[in-house]
Amino acid sequence: MQYSIGIDIGGTNSVMGIVDKTGHILFESKLSTTHFPNIEGFVEACYDLLLPQILKLGITECKGIGIGAPNGNYYHGTIEFAPNLNWGEIIPLAKLFKEKFNLETTVTNDANAAAIGEMMYGAAKGMHDFIMVTLGTGVGSGFVANGKMIYGHDGFAGELGHVIAVRDGRLCGCGRKGCLETYTSATGIVRTANELLNINSTESSLRNIEKITSKDIYDAAVNGDKVALDIFDFTGKILGQSLADAIAITSPEAIILFGGLAQAGKFIFEPTRKYMEENLLKIYQGKVKLLPSELNESHAAILGAASIAWS
Amino acid sequence: MQYSIGIDIGGTNSVMGIVDKTGHILFESKLSTTHFPNIEGFVEACYDLLLPQILKLGITECKGIGIGAPNGNYYHGTIEFAPNLNWGEIIPLAKLFKEKFNLETTVTNDANAAAIGEMMYGAAKGMHDFIMVTLGTGVGSGFVANGKMIYGHDGFAGELGHVIAVRDGRLCGCGRKGCLETYTSATGIVRTANELLNINSTESSLRNIEKITSKDIYDAAVNGDKVALDIFDFTGKILGQSLADAIAITSPEAIILFGGLAQAGKFIFEPTRKYMEENLLKIYQGKVKLLPSELNESHAAILGAASIAWS
Numbered sequence: 001m002q003y004s005i006g007i008d009i010g011g012t013n014s015v016m017g018i019v020d021k022t023g024h025i026l027f028e029s030k031l032s033t034t035h036f037p038n039i040e041g042f043v044e045a046c047y048d049l050l051l052p053q054i055l056k057l058g059i060t061e062c063k064g065i066g067i068g069a070p071n072g073n074y075y076h077g078t079i080e081f082a083p084n085l086n087w088g089e090i091i092p093l094a095k096l097f098k099e100k101f102n103l104e105t106t107v108t109n110d111a112n113a114a115a116i117g118e119m120m121y122g123a124a125k126g127m128h129d130f131i132m133v134t135l136g137t138g139v140g141s142g143f144v145a146n147g148k149m150i151y152g153h154d155g156f157a158g159e160l161g162h163v164i165a166v167r168d169g170r171l172c173g174c175g176r177k178g179c180l181e182t183y184t185s186a187t188g189i190v191r192t193a194n195e196l197l198n199i200n201s202t203e204s205s206l207r208n209i210e211k212i213t214s215k216d217i218y219d220a221a222v223n224g225d226k227v228a229l230d231i232f233d234f235t236g237k238i239l240g241q242s243l244a245d246a247i248a249i250t251s252p253e254a255i256i257l258f259g260g261l262a263q264a265g266k267f268i269f270e271p272t273r274k275y276m277e278e279n280l281l282k283i284y285q286g287k288v289k290l291l292p293s294e295l296n297e298s299h300a301a302i303l304g305a306a307s308i309a310w311s
Numbered sequence: 312m313q314y315s316i317g318i319d320i321g322g323t324n325s326v327m328g329i330v331d332k333t334g335h336i337l338f339e340s341k342l343s344t345t346h347f348p349n350i351e352g353f354v355e356a357c358y359d360l361l362l363p364q365i366l367k368l369g370i371t372e373c374k375g376i377g378i379g380a381p382n383g384n385y386y387h388g389t390i391e392f393a394p395n396l397n398w399g400e401i402i403p404l405a406k407l408f409k410e411k412f413n414l415e416t417t418v419t420n421d422a423n424a425a426a427i428g429e430m431m432y433g434a435a436k437g438m439h440d441f442i443m444v445t446l447g448t449g450v451g452s453g454f455v456a457n458g459k460m461i462y463g464h465d466g467f468a469g470e471l472g473h474v475i476a477v478r479d480g481r482l483c484g485c486g487r488k489g490c491l492e493t494y495t496s497a498t499g500i501v502r503t504a505n506e507l508l509n510i511n512s513t514e515s516s517l518r519n520i521e522k523i524t525s526k527d528i529y530d531a532a533v534n535g536d537k538v539a540l541d542i543f544d545f546t547g548k549i550l551g552q553s554l555a556d557a558i559a560i561t562s563p564e565a566i567i568l569f570g571g572l573a574q575a576g577k578f579i580f581e582p583t584r585k586y587m588e589e590n591l592l593k594i595y596q597g598k599v600k601l602l603p604s605e606l607n608e609s610h611a612a613i614l615g616a617a618s619i620a621w622s
Contacts, residue, residue, distance in 0.1 A: 146457065150457065251466075
């Protein structure tokens with residue numbers, strides 16, 4: 001059996017694991033990303049965690065290391081200008097890991113890693129054309145066409161979170177206005193909640209909460225709160241409209257939603273599907289599946305990262 | 312030397328030619344599409360035109376037939392629901408040509424054919440990631456990623472003309488509102504002219520024309536007409552904004568503009584480039600070339616169609 005190592009680097013925590021080709025995680029562990037003032041220390045710590053396990057498991061065939069990271073660049077093997085990491089502007093991740101582990105190392109951004117993970121182990125198994133959308137703190141995406149990840153000429157393709165969903169809309173962290181991410185991320189839906197609560201006076205349990213979170217909105221929706229349902233409807237509308245435009249470009253078999261907001265289930269899927277269909281050009285209507293990720297949330301990051309070592 | 316046959320089917324006229332692999336057209340001809348009440352008659356006429364030439368040129372190795380057609384479907388080899396052709400809802404084009412000519416026949420839509428033509432013979436030679444945008448009566452597009460045309464799971468990918476450029480904007484022939492095509496096609500720019508002339512009273516030579524055409528707008532712009540320049544600026548703004556969103560998806564090396572409106576040169580390229588850059592996410596800024604097609608307009612349709620026989 002062949003194995004690969006998956007490492008997912010997050011702004012706060014990083015997770016890693018040793019995975020076999022069927023998607024079985026033999027070992028997993030975690031590190032605090034912020035604990036390491038420089039990348040060299042982080043690589044060292046990964047080595048100290050993983051090497052004993054590789055030896056203990058008696059692994060002789062390790063295909064390589066796959067790393068998912070914010071602003072990870074597939075072509076350069078780097079992290080470039082990631083706003084939430086303090087390891088320098090351009091971090092030569094693949095080079096450092098390859099030197100330390102003597103294993104081929106592939107880097108991509110977390111959403112691309114999730115897409116490949118989904119294609120190997122999840123809802124996109126066997127698909128050649130699909131879009132993965134991660135609805136987390138931000139919004140990421142990975143586009144697969146002809147069975148291959150679209151990296152673009154520079155490795156930075158797939159920023160669906162930064163297509164303009166609403167022209168001159170909400171200010172985004174990227175400095176532009178109206179990005180999809182400002183509406184359909186965990187923080188985006190909270191902005192919608194605060195806006196909706198401000199512009200009308202409909203009774204809502206959310207009015208009793210000082211600092212609303214996306215979890216509060218979900219809980220309120222479960223209890224039938226009218227404003228919470230409106231918040232999801234609006235979020236699904238913006239997402240559905242943007243997905244309809246993306247479909248006109250790559251015409252995928254399916255769109256897979258992943259991440260915190262996707263876990264709201266029918267509350268986000270139903271309005272998204274409705275508005276997506278309403279906004280589709282006729283030739284695409286009724287053909288594109290909108291699916292939840294089939295990767296276990298806690299393992300998805302490791303599986304996604306590990307899977308890029310195979311691709 | 313190997314050869315292929317390229318046929319471009321248009322709503323009014325169809326052109327065809329015999330092309331060698333270097334892009335040299337050895338023979339070309341034309342048929343009135345509307346002259347043929349059924350597809351069988353059209354295939355027959357193509358055969359009668361082309362076969363004598365194939366024999367005369369002494370061609371023994373013909374790679375196949377490539378056909379570019381509105382709503383052409385690569386996977387099915389069909390034309391499906393083309394609004395401007397009266398040969399039935401689903402036309403089994405590849406099957407009919409293959410039976411008649413005994414040559415492999417590949418079908419795709421005209422914009423995809425143009426993209427492959429550009430990749431083989433034009434401005435996209437050697438590129439693996441680019442977007443072809445055709446600005447004609449309508450707006451079409453072909454997306455190439457990883458060196459391959461993106462057909463999507465159903466063969467209908469690449470409808471950039473039908474992404475929503477302006478939410479709830481102009482009514483489109485597709486029944487939806489605000490499609491890019493309603494702004495940046497030859498008919499779209501005329502709509503803009505009529506709108507701009509209505510909402511202000513700026514002096515303009517266009518006011519003396521009863522039924523303005525896109526050519527009139529170009530001529531006025533060449534003469535420095537302020538309203539004509541504003542029309543191009545607005546058109547470039549809408550196009551640039553939509554291209555910026557498309558770049559966030561496939562991150563191409565270049566975008567190639569083709570068709571009547573692209574021939575307006577700097578009048579359309581300058582504002583489009585300006586607004587595209589202004590609307591790009593920082594990681595893409597200054598990196599994406601905006602280029603005119605390098606295919607001779609009168610030969611592009613034949614070359615584009617012929618090139619898909621090779622791919």
